[in-house]
Amino acid sequence: MALPHSFATIIISFFLLNLHHHHAESTRPPYSCDSSSNSPYYSFCNTKLPITKRAQDLVSRLTLDEKLAQLVNTAPAIPRLGIPSYQWWSEALHGVADAGFGIRFNGTIKSATSFPQVILTAASFDPNLWYQISKTIGREARAVYNAGQATGMTFWAPNINVFRDPRWGRGQETAGEDPLMNAKYGVAYVRGLQGDSFEGGKLAERLQASACCKHFTAYDLDQWKGLDRFVFDARVTSQDLADTYQPPFQSCIEQGRASGIMCAYNRVNGVPNCADFNLLTKTARQQWKFDGYITSDCGAVSIIHEKQGYAKTAEDAIADVFRAGMDVECGDYITKHAKSAVFQKKLPISQIDRALQNLFSIRIRLGLFDGNPTKLPFGTIGPNEVCSKQSLQLALEAARDGIVLLKNTNSLLPLPKTNPTIALIGPNANASSKVFLGNYYGRPCNLVTLLQGFEGYAKTVYHPGCDDGPQCAYAQIEEAVEVAKKVDYVVLVMGLDQSQERESHDREYLGLPGKQEELIKSVARAAKRPVVVVLLCGGPVDITSAKFDDKVGGILWAGYPGELGGVALAQVVFGDHNPGGKLPITWYPKDFIKVPMTDMRMRADPASGYPGRTYRFYTGPKVYEFGYGLSYTKYSYKLLSLSHSTLHINQSSTHLMTQNSETIRYKLVSELAEETCQTMLLSIALGVTNRGNLAGKHPVLLFVRQGKVRNINNGNPVKQLVGFQSVKVNAGETVQVGFELSPCEHLSVANEAGSMVIEEGSYLFIVGDQEYPIEVTV
Ligand SMILES: *[C@@H]1O[C@H](CO)[C@@H](O)[C@H](O)[C@H]1NC(C)=O
Numbered sequence: 001m002a003l004p005h006s007f008a009t010i011i012i013s014f015f016l017l018n019l020h021h022h023h024a025e026s027t028r029p030p031y032s033c034d035s036s037s038n039s040p041y042y043s044f045c046n047t048k049l050p051i052t053k054r055a056q057d058l059v060s061r062l063t064l065d066e067k068l069a070q071l072v073n074t075a076p077a078i079p080r081l082g083i084p085s086y087q088w089w090s091e092a093l094h095g096v097a098d099a100g101f102g103i104r105f106n107g108t109i110k111s112a113t114s115f116p117q118v119i120l121t122a123a124s125f126d127p128n129l130w131y132q133i134s135k136t137i138g139r140e141a142r143a144v145y146n147a148g149q150a151t152g153m154t155f156w157a158p159n160i161n162v163f164r165d166p167r168w169g170r171g172q173e174t175a176g177e178d179p180l181m182n183a184k185y186g187v188a189y190v191r192g193l194q195g196d197s198f199e200g201g202k203l204a205e206r207l208q209a210s211a212c213c214k215h216f217t218a219y220d221l222d223q224w225k226g227l228d229r230f231v232f233d234a235r236v237t238s239q240d241l242a243d244t245y246q247p248p249f250q251s252c253i254e255q256g257r258a259s260g261i262m263c264a265y266n267r268v269n270g271v272p273n274c275a276d277f278n279l280l281t282k283t284a285r286q287q288w289k290f291d292g293y294i295t296s297d298c299g300a301v302s303i304i305h306e307k308q309g310y311a312k313t314a315e316d317a318i319a320d321v322f323r324a325g326m327d328v329e330c331g332d333y334i335t336k337h338a339k340s341a342v343f344q345k346k347l348p349i350s351q352i353d354r355a356l357q358n359l360f361s362i363r364i365r366l367g368l369f370d371g372n373p374t375k376l377p378f379g380t381i382g383p384n385e386v387c388s389k390q391s392l393q394l395a396l397e398a399a400r401d402g403i404v405l406l407k408n409t410n411s412l413l414p415l416p417k418t419n420p421t422i423a424l425i426g427p428n429a430n431a432s433s434k435v436f437l438g439n440y441y442g443r444p445c446n447l448v449t450l451l452q453g454f455e456g457y458a459k460t461v462y463h464p465g466c467d468d469g470p471q472c473a474y475a476q477i478e479e480a481v482e483v484a485k486k487v488d489y490v491v492l493v494m495g496l497d498q499s500q501e502r503e504s505h506d507r508e509y510l511g512l513p514g515k516q517e518e519l520i521k522s523v524a525r526a527a528k529r530p531v532v533v534v535l536l537c538g539g540p541v542d543i544t545s546a547k548f549d550d551k552v553g554g555i556l557w558a559g560y561p562g563e564l565g566g567v568a569l570a571q572v573v574f575g576d577h578n579p580g581g582k583l584p585i586t587w588y589p590k591d592f593i594k595v596p597m598t599d600m601r602m603r604a605d606p607a608s609g610y611p612g613r614t615y616r617f618y619t620g621p622k623v624y625e626f627g628y629g630l631s632y633t634k635y636s637y638k639l640l641s642l643s644h645s646t647l648h649i650n651q652s653s654t655h656l657m658t659q660n661s662e663t664i665r666y667k668l669v670s671e672l673a674e675e676t677c678q679t680m681l682l683s684i685a686l687g688v689t690n691r692g693n694l695a696g697k698h699p700v701l702l703f704v705r706q707g708k709v710r711n712i713n714n715g716n717p718v719k720q721l722v723g724f725q726s727v728k729v730n731a732g733e734t735v736q737v738g739f740e741l742s743p744c745e746h747l748s749v750a751n752e753a754g755s756m757v758i759e760e761g762s763y764l765f766i767v768g769d770q771e772y773p774i775e776v777t778v
């Protein structure tokens, strides 16, 4: 019976259309400068004045006690000035969430669109998709505010720390291990959420919602073998800071124009991030021209005294963070100790005023001091924009575009749509919303489970395989084997969940937990045909045994795919979508755990056997490479044009360094004029041909490597991603893709002093298995 396809379409339309109904009373959103009160006569309410002046006026009216009370995330109302309370802490990692304190789903709006966890969205390598998602999140957030269900519009996302170590419990929140990807993800997210255009630069002062680049900086260890992020002192080299840890933050601020930064718990080279003047003021504000507010991570001020012992007293800790440039604390340490810090003359009023100026400027930019918000640019966004058909379609697209096909022997996938019998087996086979949404989730509009997704295509039986979820210490292998024997196809749904990887919990094991591997082997041996393994996890797992098992015909990685993940996976498995996602992280073998997680060095150290980290520096064996991902079709590349095959950089002085008795000539990027960098742009045009018979969306990844990696001991990357684009290519069609590269940005490497340099020599641009050389002289 040829029912499945159209039936599936109906099911999916049902899920997309079955939106909640809006009733319940509407509450008044909190705002200042109501025309019915006295406040319009205050200068801070005067919309014709510059925002700086308005904020100054407001701050000048506050008493010391009122000022101190405003320096924490839960900022109280100031009734005599008509100012409502404000909550700085809200979350929107992959959808408007009630994980912070600023958003409530207890009124007209009961839910918001839950997009896939970031690591899966990243796998699409599609910045435009990232932008569309965060723009939607920003609009849904405004709708929640307008419905009177938000007490703040400052969201503490994106998380743009590089996913340095596969064990990190929060790696799932990031765009993966590459700094350029995190930079582009951060920029796209911030522009979308704040209401800027995709290209940027359209945003004036007005904010749709405020984004926050976190966690500044070098934060990527949560809780590993008893050592936690609160006490961890990350030893980071200048070289690694310059080309790995800092670039995402620099882009998030300079290009994204983020209005918030969060300083991280950990110390970097002895100094707590929130107490680091060099980091917060010199780097972010002065060098990168950051003009927003800086919040601490939650509880990050108290630990400076109480856990790190960096400050001798509570008052010293508070003095340190304000001197460094922090503006607001998530927590209540300031509530308790700021007044005594002032009386002890450790905390100058001028620094308090600076912080308040930054904080009220954001609230004014959000339009919260302009009277009734229904009249404002974002004031008309209504509840009908939340969980709309378009939002849900985007959530579905994001899940589909991220899913990565890792193995497909003899084209086992896609499975036929001829109504086969299917067994869905495994601890994640009927995963609940807790698994599908990863962490920092809200309330999904209408989550579709995998089982529901599959039932649209095939007669599906289910067996959990393990009694205790992904931990799988207790397995029902024999039962699962019996189920497997009776069906046409078996899909094993394995992987992790938040019990295995989460905030405050890094993994200590990189394989599949418990008896999962045994379950796969036994079921695969019993099944009529090779089985399909679907992995739900944020961080990578070592699945070498499944990779080389002939009885495992297909492997798919689906991250944590969000509320329409069940539909997306079913569409991929049954061929209604051609997968095109690529891994945003290296998949390491199990024995990578012998590398201490605390070792922050990116570069390999052959002398001590340290293998380095991520595709840029790691020299050891891999289970799957960064950027790996198959599809149901084949793509080929052809160079159409390369603007230069040689490049001579004749400006500024040439420097020399000696390495292994070879002299290397180089230029310092900081000595090259901005216009020199601009005039030396390289352009590459490629033809991408789809040689299969299915249309697909295909990310094109452009890497560069040095022709002779002579400097590797000194830390030059094996290769570096310099550009990526996702293109739709129909069967048999060729699509042209162009990249513009700046030698200053894309051919430079960080030297040991942390300066970016361009070395003389040959370079190769790499796309797929093609390499195109260019010779650089200086
Ligand atoms: C929603 O929750 C907030 C915070 O707990 C509360 O102040 C508010 O009154 C609630 N609203 C409704 C309509 O229940």
Ligand SMILES: *[C@@H]1O[C@H](CO)[C@@H](O)[C@H](O)[C@H]1NC(C)=O
Pocket: 430, 431, 432, 449, 451, 462
């Ligand atoms: C699958 O999970 C859903 C929601 O958690 C539950 O209602 C349903 O009973 C489960 N299905 C099976 C077959 O166990």
Ligand SMILES: *[C@@H]1O[C@H](CO)[C@@H](O)[C@H](O)[C@H]1NC(C)=O
Pocket: 648, 650, 651
């Ligand atoms: C430097 O190179 C540019 C273009 O490659 C050329 O126009 C210019 O004359 C050169 N300057 C010197 C001093 O060689």
